[in-house]
Amino acid sequence: MEQFYTIQGEGFNTGRAAYFIRLGGCDVGCVWCDVKESWDADAHPRYAIADLVASASEHPGRNVVVTGGEPLMHDCLPLTKALQEAGFKTWIETSGAHPLSGNWDWICVSPKKFKAPLPEVLAHADELKIIVFNDSDFKWAEEHAALVPSTTRLYLQPEWSRAARMTPALIEYVKANPRWQVSLQTHKYLDIP
Numbered sequence: 001m002e003q004f005y006t007i008q009g010e011g012f013n014t015g016r017a018a019y020f021i022r023l024g025g026c027d028v029g030c031v032w033c034d035v036k037e038s039w040d041a042d043a044h045p046r047y048a049i050a051d052l053v054a055s056a057s058e059h060p061g062r063n064v065v066v067t068g069g070e071p072l073m074h075d076c077l078p079l080t081k082a083l084q085e086a087g088f089k090t091w092i093e094t095s096g097a098h099p100l101s102g103n104w105d106w107i108c109v110s111p112k113k114f115k116a117p118l119p120e121v122l123a124h125a126d127e128l129k130i131i132v133f134n135d136s137d138f139k140w141a142e143e144h145a146a147l148v149p150s151t152t153r154l155y156l157q158p159e160w161s162r163a164a165r166m167t168p169a170l171i172e173y174v175k176a177n178p179r180w181q182v183s184l185q186t187h188k189y190l191d192i193p
């Protein structure tokens, strides 16, 4: 759908330069999705993998975030193989609702109520990032934390439109449950892509 070089705004790798490749197509249907224009894969141009790698290579950063849309609706093996052969670290942002494909250096799973994550994807999560839309999401977060490895980093991220309302509760939750960390969409505060 689009590519851009920016700063990873969310989660464990927040603050690190990365080239983003946003793949079109998503069937999860989150009501609060901040990139709904990605849902229809056919609405976007197709790019050759070699051209994506060449575009990423124009920048000094050597981290690539593959996101979407839902990137795991595609077979990510050819793209990640080409990126790693060119010297990039491959990071994915996924809901986990489709089978895992690709070779990944960092897997961020952000499960959704709208379409359940697959156990095989949760089992490979380096990072679990729960979007907090209302108070019931803390219990839901714990249910998913029980499904990932004990080494998986745990993040709570306020849903953007509800951030002003939910962030105080999120802060109190992390203070009381310190194995969780706060993740903010820092790129939105910085006004960068």
Ligand SMILES: C[S@@+](CC[C@H](N)C(=O)[O-])C[C@H]1O[C@@H](n2cnc3c(N)ncnc32)[C@H](O)[C@@H]1O
Binding pocket: 026, 032, 033, 034, 035, 067, 068, 069, 070, 071, 093, 094, 095, 096, 109, 110, 129, 131, 157, 158, 159, 160, 161, 185
């Ligand atoms: C747009 S999604 C694309 C990748 C994948 N479909 C997924 O949901 O993980 C990228 C990240 O943005 C998060 N996100 C999407 N809309 C958001 C919103 N309104 N507020 C906070 N986070 C949001 C998702 O949970 C996910 O972690």
Ligand SMILES: Nc1nc2[nH]cc(C(=O)O)c2c(=O)[nH]1
Binding pocket: 006, 007, 008, 009, 010, 035, 067, 068, 093, 187, 192, 193
């Ligand atoms: N800067 C920046 N960081 C991000 N982290 C995850 C994003 C995404 O949409 O997947 C995202 C994004 O869209 N921009």
Ligand code: SF4
Binding pocket: 026, 027, 028, 029, 030, 033, 034, 035, 036, 038, 068, 069, 070, 095, 112
């Ligand atoms: S899974 Fe990701 S891209 Fe799909 S609707 Fe939800 S937030 Fe948006």
Ligand SMILES: [Mg+2]
Binding pocket: 034, 035
């Ligand atoms: Mg985003």
